[in-house]
Amino acid sequence: MEEVPHDCPGADSAQAGRGTSCQGCPNQRLCASGAGAAPDPAIEEIKEKMKTVKHKILVLSGKGGVGKSTFSAHLAHGLAEDENTQVALLDIDICGPSIPKIMGLEGEQVHQSASGWSPVYVEDNLGVMSVGFLLSSPDDAVIWRGPKKNGMIKQFLRDVDWGDVDYLLVDTPPGTSDEHLSVVQYLAAAHIDGAVIVTTPQEISLQDVRKEISFCRKVKLPIIGVVENMSGFVCPRCKKESQIFPPTSGGAEAMCQNLKIPLLGRVPLDPHIGKSCDRGQSFFVEAPDSPATLAYRSIIQRIQEFCGPHQTEENLISS
Amino acid sequence: METAAEPENLAGVRHIILVLSGKGGVGKSTISTELALALHHEGKKVGILDVDLCGPSIPRMLRAQGKAVHQCDRGWVPVFVDREQSISLMSVGFLLENPDEAVVWRGPKKNALIKQFVSDVAWGELDCLVVDTPPGTSDEHMAVVEALRPYRPLRALVVTTPQAVSVGDVRRELTFCKKTGLQVVGVVENMSGFACPHCAECTYVFSRGGGEELARLAGVPFLGSVPLDPELTRSLEEGHDLTQEFPKSPAFPALTSIARKILDGLPATLS
Numbered sequence: 001m002e003e004v005p006h007d008c009p010g011a012d013s014a015q016a017g018r019g020t021s022c023q024g025c026p027n028q029r030l031c032a033s034g035a036g037a038a039p040d041p042a043i044e045e046i047k048e049k050m051k052t053v054k055h056k057i058l059v060l061s062g063k064g065g066v067g068k069s070t071f072s073a074h075l076a077h078g079l080a081e082d083e084n085t086q087v088a089l090l091d092i093d094i095c096g097p098s099i100p101k102i103m104g105l106e107g108e109q110v111h112q113s114a115s116g117w118s119p120v121y122v123e124d125n126l127g128v129m130s131v132g133f134l135l136s137s138p139d140d141a142v143i144w145r146g147p148k149k150n151g152m153i154k155q156f157l158r159d160v161d162w163g164d165v166d167y168l169l170v171d172t173p174p175g176t177s178d179e180h181l182s183v184v185q186y187l188a189a190a191h192i193d194g195a196v197i198v199t200t201p202q203e204i205s206l207q208d209v210r211k212e213i214s215f216c217r218k219v220k221l222p223i224i225g226v227v228e229n230m231s232g233f234v235c236p237r238c239k240k241e242s243q244i245f246p247p248t249s250g251g252a253e254a255m256c257q258n259l260k261i262p263l264l265g266r267v268p269l270d271p272h273i274g275k276s277c278d279r280g281q282s283f284f285v286e287a288p289d290s291p292a293t294l295a296y297r298s299i300i301q302r303i304q305e306f307c308g309p310h311q312t313e314e315n316l317i318s319s
Numbered sequence: 320m321e322t323a324a325e326p327e328n329l330a331g332v333r334h335i336i337l338v339l340s341g342k343g344g345v346g347k348s349t350i351s352t353e354l355a356l357a358l359h360h361e362g363k364k365v366g367i368l369d370v371d372l373c374g375p376s377i378p379r380m381l382r383a384q385g386k387a388v389h390q391c392d393r394g395w396v397p398v399f400v401d402r403e404q405s406i407s408l409m410s411v412g413f414l415l416e417n418p419d420e421a422v423v424w425r426g427p428k429k430n431a432l433i434k435q436f437v438s439d440v441a442w443g444e445l446d447c448l449v450v451d452t453p454p455g456t457s458d459e460h461m462a463v464v465e466a467l468r469p470y471r472p473l474r475a476l477v478v479t480t481p482q483a484v485s486v487g488d489v490r491r492e493l494t495f496c497k498k499t500g501l502q503v504v505g506v507v508e509n510m511s512g513f514a515c516p517h518c519a520e521c522t523y524v525f526s527r528g529g530g531e532e533l534a535r536l537a538g539v540p541f542l543g544s545v546p547l548d549p550e551l552t553r554s555l556e557e558g559h560d561l562t563q564e565f566p567k568s569p570a571f572p573a574l575t576s577i578a579r580k581i582l583d584g585l586p587a588t589l590s
Contacts, residue, residue, distance in 0.1 A: 064343010095455035146426030175373035
């Protein structure tokens with residue numbers, strides 16, 4: 001590993017660009033110049049901007065395709081059912097934005113106003129922002145490296161005119177890289193309530209999710225809890241349940257017990273959820289009494305309770 | 320670090336196939352693994368390079384977790400997953416001390432490691448190098464294409480699931496292939512249809528037909544659909560070879576036919 005800065009001292013350390021591990025790193029010169037040491041002035045600006053946002057929740061998963069965007073969208077729909085609750089949904093999956101489609105907003109464009117970019121509104125109390133609204137065609141690929149993605153996220157947090165918001169939900173791409181580090185750093189001064197981690201039951205997914213949890217711990221991001229998605233499939237004909245993604249290592253429940261974090265609930269695999277997302281409609285409206293809707297609702301309630309006023313700072317950090 | 324000459328370590332590699340998808344969790348690693356196994360059963364020598372640095376899945380799928388990469392005078396020796404040494408694997412998973420450790424790296428650091436994977440792994444003679452990628456069109460993809468493109472024509476296998484949300488992301492991946500000059504060998508639709516083990520009713524859990532339609536729109540070959548199959552999931556969870564242990568699995572003929580089509584599509588040097 002000699003050529004890779006395995007022990008990167010960090011851009012803000014005194015050793016930045018000077019350590020032995022910095023040899024050969026493409027950022028060496030930049031780090032050595034000290035430019036990385038000064039805190040980004042945007043962090044303070046974002047803190048100011050976020051004063052009108054009460055709660056900030058990140059939706060994370062180490063693994064792709066487990067249902068982060070589906071969950072984020074339904075968390076937004078669920079919270080926005082109370083018309084006195086103002087909800088904002090921010091999609092920071094820059095290379096694969098799914099939120100516009102799932103929210104039924106494909107082809108919408110962002111409008112520029114005096115106070116910044118206006119989010120696209122699904123309901124009066126549910127605003128959405130995504131890089132998808134900035135693309136001219138659904139075939140457009142955003143082939144961007146890290147720094148450009150970070151710049152976009154900064155703009156989303158600083159330059160979008162969110163207004164007074166009760167919940168800002170941030171949907172993230174898979175992994176533990178630029179987007180995740182950036183959103184956490186930019187919101188550092190503004191306080192994030194916590195992260196909801198989405199997984200599927202099989203070990204291949206859980207092994208990535210454990211990495212995401214270790215990321216949360218590294219960056220001191222409180223974990224609200226874990227949602228197990230695609231958990232069991234009930235055949236529409238014979239009503240018997242099968243495990244399409246078998247929990248070979250005990251599923252999210254065993255993982256949560258081991259790592260001492262709450263399991264917020266399990267959402268069964270219901271083919272109608274995918275169809276609702278493809279049509280851009282809320283599954284809650286399409287199937288109000290289905291087991292999946294009930295599972296979602298109970299999870300949403302637990303998240304609301306977590307963000308509730310009785311929760312002290314200490315509890316948040318220790319969880 | 321940059322050299323115009325071909326890295327010696329790639330000299331014995333005949334073909335390179337990148338497995339790509341704009342969307343996560345559609346089965347890139349599954350298809351990479353099964354493709355490698357199918358090629359291995361055809362008597363080919365295969366290497367897998369896992370460039371998903373934040374979420375490497377291949378070591379588990381080939382039951383190679385915890386194995387170590389050794390150094391030789393030509394660089395890193397990949398991990399051999401079978402006794403005959405016909406499948407070799409390189410992944411960041413082998414470089415982590417603790418499997419739960421998060422690789423919290425920004426782009427430049429990821430690019431540096433990928434460059435090293437390309438230049439410093441002693442692959443030896445390979446019929447085919449399968450490169451498994453993370454979701455998206457960002458640092459890892461550009462790094463691997465930039466590092467490999469000068470030496471071999473690069474082929475891309477694009478994986479999607481049938482639903483529109485996934486197809487939407489994969490359309491963007493095809494644009495990436497076009498822009499970077501990758502030759503798309505075809506589209507594979509994964510997770511299409513689930514046959515209930517109790518009553519045999521087939522449910523299209525993630526809708527149907529999206530992959531074929533995408534291939535038609537983009538003018539690239541459609542290689543086939545792989546059904547949702549708990550036996551396939553289980554074999555990958557436990558690192559077994561599906562083609563050996565579950566020959567009756569519905570995913571098996573689908574995967575074999577896809578591998579066959581890919582093999583037939585490669586220039587004759589492979590045979």
